[in-house]
Amino acid sequence: MTGYPANSILVLVDVSLSGQLRSGAAELIGAAASVGSAVALALAPVGNAERLGSELAALGASQVLIAEPQELASSVVMPTVDALAAAAAAVAPEAVLTANSIRGRDAAARFAARSGSALALDAVGISRDEEGIIAHHSVYGGAYLVDSAASTDALVITLRQGSSELRAEAQPSNVQQLPVAASGAPDATITAYRETAAASSRPELRGADIVVSGGRGLGSGENFSLVEGLADALGGAIGASRAAVDAGYVPQTMQVGQTGVTVAPQLYIALGISGAIQHRAGMQTSKTIIAINKDPDAPIFDIADFGVVGDIFTVVPQLVAAIEAKRG
Numbered sequence: 001m002t003g004y005p006a007n008s009i010l011v012l013v014d015v016s017l018s019g020q021l022r023s024g025a026a027e028l029i030g031a032a033a034s035v036g037s038a039v040a041l042a043l044a045p046v047g048n049a050e051r052l053g054s055e056l057a058a059l060g061a062s063q064v065l066i067a068e069p070q071e072l073a074s075s076v077v078m079p080t081v082d083a084l085a086a087a088a089a090a091v092a093p094e095a096v097l098t099a100n101s102i103r104g105r106d107a108a109a110r111f112a113a114r115s116g117s118a119l120a121l122d123a124v125g126i127s128r129d130e131e132g133i134i135a136h137h138s139v140y141g142g143a144y145l146v147d148s149a150a151s152t153d154a155l156v157i158t159l160r161q162g163s164s165e166l167r168a169e170a171q172p173s174n175v176q177q178l179p180v181a182a183s184g185a186p187d188a189t190i191t192a193y194r195e196t197a198a199a200s201s202r203p204e205l206r207g208a209d210i211v212v213s214g215g216r217g218l219g220s221g222e223n224f225s226l227v228e229g230l231a232d233a234l235g236g237a238i239g240a241s242r243a244a245v246d247a248g249y250v251p252q253t254m255q256v257g258q259t260g261v262t263v264a265p266q267l268y269i270a271l272g273i274s275g276a277i278q279h280r281a282g283m284q285t286s287k288t289i290i291a292i293n294k295d296p297d298a299p300i301f302d303i304a305d306f307g308v309v310g311d312i313f314t315v316v317p318q319l320v321a322a323i324e325a326k327r328g
Helices: 025-033 049-058 078-091 102-115 222-234 242-246 312-327
Strands: 008-012 037-043 063-067 095-099 118-129 132-139 144-148 155-159 175-177 210-214 237-240 267-271 288-293 306-309
Touching: 008 025, 008 078, 008 102, 025 037, 025 049, 025 095, 025 118, 025 155, 037 049, 037 078, 049 063, 049 175, 063 078, 078 102, 095 102, 102 118, 102 155, 118 144, 132 155, 210 222, 222 237, 222 267, 222 312, 237 242, 288 312
Parallel strands: 008 037, 008 095, 037 063, 063 175, 095 155, 118 155, 210 237, 210 267, 267 288, 288 306
Antiparallel strands: 118 132, 132 144
């Protein structure tokens, strides 16, 4: 296969085993297209190439590679690594970009080790200078912003979900099949697989544009209805601090922070959250942060763009009423 631009960025997008494109593809392709030519790589069951190619071209991929390995349904990660190796050999990209998800990090790390490439995990953005691609990181709980680059070969980057607002213009569909030879490397085996749809009208926490989170200041799990009401009024996702999770108010899947989900929405609202460094590490790169807390000395106010010192049980119902009245 030939005809790939010298400034190609190879983008691994996530596709379900049923052949559906998962969220985050637009963000990855948009970030890649901002510094080069986005070449999307998708692993999919047989028969989905044309549809996926059209969807990825609409998101801005200049070229799309579709791999249909037989091992896809039975092996956890090695088919993805093998496909990345085959695609990188064909494209010779300046950088390889994946989501900073569990699967994305696993595949990126294994591919970097196999190819001897530099690995930049959990980037919050990418750019270019005269020497090549640069990954930008928020580290030490958001206390510092640092850059990383590769001195040789392609830089392998995982991008924090929700960190980039960039989107690319649609491109004509240009789909090619990617032959992939199985490496036979050790891998976990999938013995059973079942997709379940979450019965919720709210967006998924990871990658949501608006997140409303509650902390220990809510006092109980029942009082999380306050968070739910504001999230529903804004069309946002629901999160929580570690203190709220440890207290048993909500499940761990809702935890935002260093040991939970990292988010970077357009709007983050913290209700009754003190702002411990563990929590701030997971949300500090949000574009706009609003904190409501009765303690004027709460650390969350140090990073908030807007702060309200007051009782959340008084402020939040008034806020919800104002939003609904504005909506008419």
